[in-house]
Every structure is written in C-alpha cells, then in structure tokens.
Amino acid sequence: MTCQTRQPDRLAQPQSDVDLLESFVRWAAAQLNLDLIERPDGACELVRRTETPDGPTIESVSAFCWPGSRAPGEVAGQRVTPITGRAPLVEWFHDALQAQGPAVHARPKYQPSGVHDFSNQLFSAYTVENGNVHLGGCLFDDRPFLRLTYRSPALDRIEHYYFNENGTPIDTETVQSLGLNEIVPAGPYPPRMTGQQMTLLVHAGQRHIESVAPPLENGVRSTEAASEKGQLSEPIAATIIWAKHVTGKLRFTIGETFADLPFEGWARMFVPPPFHCEASGVDSFHLGATDDGRIVAADEIATCDKSGKRVVRCELVECSVSGQHVLEKLTRTCPVSGQPALQDQFTICQVCQQEVSNIVLKNGICQACRQLIPVPIDDPRIVWLLGEYPGLDRFRKWQLSETESVYIAQAATWWKRLLVVIDKETSQVHRLAHRSGFGSRWTDLEPAEREELLEF
Numbered sequence: 001m002t003c004q005t006r007q008p009d010r011l012a013q014p015q016s017d018v019d020l021l022e023s024f025v026r027w028a029a030a031q032l033n034l035d036l037i038e039r040p041d042g043a044c045e046l047v048r049r050t051e052t053p054d055g056p057t058i059e060s061v062s063a064f065c066w067p068g069s070r071a072p073g074e075v076a077g078q079r080v081t082p083i084t085g086r087a088p089l090v091e092w093f094h095d096a097l098q099a100q101g102p103a104v105h106a107r108p109k110y111q112p113s114g115v116h117d118f119s120n121q122l123f124s125a126y127t128v129e130n131g132n133v134h135l136g137g138c139l140f141d142d143r144p145f146l147r148l149t150y151r152s153p154a155l156d157r158i159e160h161y162y163f164n165e166n167g168t169p170i171d172t173e174t175v176q177s178l179g180l181n182e183i184v185p186a187g188p189y190p191p192r193m194t195g196q197q198m199t200l201l202v203h204a205g206q207r208h209i210e211s212v213a214p215p216l217e218n219g220v221r222s223t224e225a226a227s228e229k230g231q232l233s234e235p236i237a238a239t240i241i242w243a244k245h246v247t248g249k250l251r252f253t254i255g256e257t258f259a260d261l262p263f264e265g266w267a268r269m270f271v272p273p274p275f276h277c278e279a280s281g282v283d284s285f286h287l288g289a290t291d292d293g294r295i296v297a298a299d300e301i302a303t304c305d306k307s308g309k310r311v312v313r314c315e316l317v318e319c320s321v322s323g324q325h326v327l328e329k330l331t332r333t334c335p336v337s338g339q340p341a342l343q344d345q346f347t348i349c350q351v352c353q354q355e356v357s358n359i360v361l362k363n364g365i366c367q368a369c370r371q372l373i374p375v376p377i378d379d380p381r382i383v384w385l386l387g388e389y390p391g392l393d394r395f396r397k398w399q400l401s402e403t404e405s406v407y408i409a410q411a412a413t414w415w416k417r418l419l420v421v422i423d424k425e426t427s428q429v430h431r432l433a434h435r436s437g438f439g440s441r442w443t444d445l446e447p448a449e450r451e452e453l454l455e456f
C-alpha cells in the first residue's frame with residue numbers, strides 16, 4: 001500500500017482569514033513559549049514567564065482581541081484593538097521566529113504517534129478464519145513539509161503556502177489530509193535537519209512563490225518589487241512540519257501457514273489495505289486457508305464435490321457429465337465434446353474405440369461416430385488420408401467426422417463398408433475395420449489384410 005503526495009491543482013489557501021490569523025497567533029505564541037491569557041471580556045494578553053532565583057517573573061508582550069470582537073479597552077496600560085495582519089505583534093513574531101533559525105519545527109496537532117494509535121482500527125479490519133493477524137513489523141518516521149507564511153498583499157491577513165521536502169507545492173487536499181494546517185510545536189527534540197537543508201528548502205519555496213506572484217505594473221514578479229508595493233515580501237514564518245509516515249507488515253497466520261501484507265503510507269491517512277489473493281486475483285479483508293495450506297480470500301474458497309478438498313473456486317471445473325464442481329486434476333478432456341469430465345465418466349466408444357465422456361455416448365456409440373457427413377473425394381482431409389495410405393484410394397465414396405485427436409472416416413462400396421480411425425497428428429491408424437453393407441457390427445481387419453489395404 002502506498003500513499004503519494006499529489007501534485008497541486010492550486011496552492012493551498014486559507015479557508016477563513018479570521019480563523020487563519022487566530023490559528024497563526026496561537027501557534028506562534030506556543031512556538032515562542034509564550035502564554036496566551038484570554039480574559040472573559042475578550043481581551044487577550046501574551047505574556048512571557050521567566051523563572052528566576054526570586055521566583056517567576058511575568059512580562060507582558062502584547063495585548064489584543066480577536067478580529068471581529070468588540071475592543072474591551074485597555075490591558076496593562078495598552079489599548080486593546082482587534083489583531084490584523086498589519087499588527088506590530090505579527091512583525092514581532094517574524095523577528096522572534098527568525099531568531100530561532102532558518103525555520104522552526106512543528107508537527108500536525110492530530111496524527112498517530114505510534115502503532116498503538118491505530119492498531120485497533122488496523123486489526124479489526126480483517127477477519128481471519130481459524131487464525132489471527134498481528135504486526136510483523138512497523139516503523140514510524142518523520143518526513144518534512146515546509147510551510148511559508150506571508151502577509152497577504154492587502155497586509156491585513158496572512159496566507160500559508162505548503163511544499164513537500166523537494167520544494168514542490170502540495171495541494172489543499174493533501175494539506176488537510178495530513179493535518180499540516182493545524183500544527184503545534186514539535187517539542188524540544190525535533191527530527192534532525194541541518195540549517196543548510198532548511199535554508200535550501202525555504203529558498204526553493206520562496207522561489208516558487210516569486211514565480212507565481214501576480215505581475216506588477218511593469219511586469220516584474222520579484223518579491224522585492226512586490227514589497228515596494230506593500231505586497232509579498234519575505235515570509236513572516238518558515239516552518240518545517242514533520243508528518244508521520246508508517247511502513248510495516250501484517251502477518252496473517254492460520255495453523256502452520258502464514259501470509260504477509262506489507263503496507264506503507266502517511267500515518268494520519270492510514271487505511272488498512274486489503275489482502276490481495278494471488279490465487280483468485282481478489283482483494284479481500286476476509287481470509288481463510290485452503291486444505292493445501294494457502295491463505296486466500298475466504299469468499300473464494302470452494303469445496304471439490306469429488307474429493308471434498310477446500311480449494312480456490314477458480315481451481316475447480318464443472319464435470320460436463322455429472323455437473324459436479326471438481327478439481328481439474330480429477331478430470332480429463334473428452335475428445336468429442338472438448339469439455340472436461342471426471343475420469344470415471346469415460347467409456348470406450350464401440351465404433352472408434354476412443355475413450356469418450358458418457359454424455360456424448362448413445363447406445364455405446366459416440367456423437368462423432370453417429371454423425372458422419374458425406375465428403376467429396378477432393379476434401380483436403382480425404383486427400384491427406386489417401387496420401388498417407390495410398391491403398392485406400394480404391395474407395396471413392398467417403399463420409400467423415402472428427403474429434404480433437406482423430407478423423408473417423410468411412411468408405412462405402414456396394415457390398416461393404418470400411419472404417420478408418422486415424423490420428424490427426426501422427427497419422428497412426430487406431431482402427432481399421434469393416435462390416436457388410438447391412439450389418440451393424442464392425443470387425444477389425446487381420447494384420448495381413450491391414451497391410452494389404454493400407455499399402456497397396
């Protein structure tokens with residue numbers, strides 16, 4: 001199972017300006033280890049707590065209220081106004097975050113951190129008849145995405161742009177699916193990424209933003225030119241978001257036999273994959289075992305009517321005589337019908353002496369021997385027959401029938417009939433017999449008669 005990041009249909013954009021700004025402020029505060037105090041009157045205050053030998057000190061960083069709320073007056077001597085993308089606090093965030101390095105580390109707020117977070121969902125997806133499923137291995141690793149946060153051209157809101165680890169933009173659906181739009185600080189020990197790697201990735205993202213920025217009056221697309229117009233400049237935050245990726249293997253065990261199912265994908269988007277049954281080609285979450293010890297899709301297991309063995313349904317054939325569904329190896333193909341039939345459903349035809357399935361027999365004579373058709377002397381099959389055995393050229397009236405392996409030919413004179421059963425491939429004569437014109441019983445020719453008739 002794989003889960004790839006799709007190429008973008010458009011750049012990831014915010015759904016709500018107000019929610020986006022509030023979400024950014026909350027995240028930046030957490031990232032900078034600030035406490036956000038929200039008062040009942042709607043005022044918010046960002047404070048920095050510092051531990052000193054004399055006890056904690058609290059320093060007020062900023063006071064504001066959320067966009068759209070009523071300004072409640074003053075907090076700590078500061079006039080409280082709704083925060084916007086233009087607010088000095090946003091610029092302050094920019095400086096403070098930039099001081100932490102080329103980018104800061106974060107992770108999706110909601111994502112599985114280990115297999116325990118989805119093991120129930122994983123195992124309950126499968127039903128294993130007389131067996132069980134367990135993990136044969138599972139590895140979680142963190143893979144980086146880049147979020148660049150800009151103030152929008154209007155400067156009163158912010159926008160996020162998301163990229164994969166190669167600096168390629170990713171689409172909105174992927175951002176939401178991976179939870180990249182709702183993040184928290186990665187903690188004190190984020191996955192390792194060098195400052196140079198971060199800088200390269202940030203620059204790749206910035207170059208892309210520049211390339212798609214709306215052209216200005218003179219056609220220039222650079223962020224520097226945009227900045228002069230109060231539009232896009234450098235990002236106010238560059239964030240490496242670490243999404244969990246999972247690789248593992250499920251092992252299904254029934255008795256002494258087992259089958260493995262590898263899986264791979266983003267932990268947050270993980271969906272248990274179906275088991276692919278090689279024998280039937282069917283994908284299934286319901287597994288069982290055949291009597292010969294193969295783990296297959298349980299719904300594809302069927303029982304052989306003859307042997308009672310449990311096998312995969314597609315391995316059974318229908319006996320053309322009894323209608324039973326049986327293992328193919330218990331059958332053979334009838335040379336007359338071309339259909340499989342159980343081996344105990346064959347009888348020797350009294351005329352051509354081939355073993356044929358009972359369904360083509362009537363009064364001991366097979367369908368091929370009952371349905372001979374008159375053919376002209378220049379019929380290619382007769383021409384071939386007479387070429388192989390020139391002695392037969394003395395007969396001018398022929399009737400013919402054929403099975404998968406033989407030609408059944410009869411020649412007629414005014415006083416007797418001749419029967420020739422000849423192998424199509426080897427031209428070996430399987431039977432050479434005669435009967436009187438009015439008789440019904442064929443009599444095999446003596447060896448000397450055979451030789452004379454066939455050779456001369």
Ligand SMILES: [Zn+2]
Pocket residue numbers: 349350351352353354365366367368369
């Ligand atoms: Zn026959």
